[in-house]
Amino acid sequence: SQTIHQWPATLVQPVGSPLSLECTVEGTSNPNLYWYRQAAGRGLQLLFYSVGIGQISSEVPQNLSASRPQDRQFILSSKKLLLSDSGFYLCAWRGGGYGYTFGSGTRLTVV
């Protein structure tokens, strides 16, 4: 069966520090992968999506970047975190029939 792993679950980082969040999918090949952010009191905003290795689409201008070095790996990064980067980050993959599966999320607090 297909599973999605996302880590770490929680992260506290100082302003100006780098960030790397990893998401991996098992049990499928060539999935569409997504990064969403949920800021406090707000809905889920699509940040990036990828339809294949090295293919990244950015939805909103921001301090973050994404990479897909392997078919089932999707990484969210930042060189220098801002306070406004705090939030709950969710990775997702899209299976057949528009079935989206979400990871358990990473709670990022920038201090």
Next chain:
Amino acid sequence: AQSVTQPDIHITVSEGASLELRCNYSYGATPYLFWYVQSPGQGLQLLLKYFSGDTLVQGIKGFEAEFKRSQSSFNLRKPSVHWSDAAEYFCAVVPPEYGNKLVFGAGTILRVKS
């Protein structure tokens, strides 16, 4: 502008009472429609989805949703709410012209009082 609207930020209902959460979309053609639930600090769980066919869709946990094309709505309902239903609920769409994206509404926080 194209969007998904959940007009109620918070809703409080008594345990055992009925529930309806509203969702409206604004797209030129009917998108694929979804409802997700998120418990505190957790990921998202799919409740139900609508692509075509019967406009009343049954989901998990006793939830159902009705698609109304004339109103561009996809409201979520449950006849009798349980305390464990307290969570945040998100309506989401795959817009017809953006087949690779799942776009969310702002969410509705449901509180259940005993």
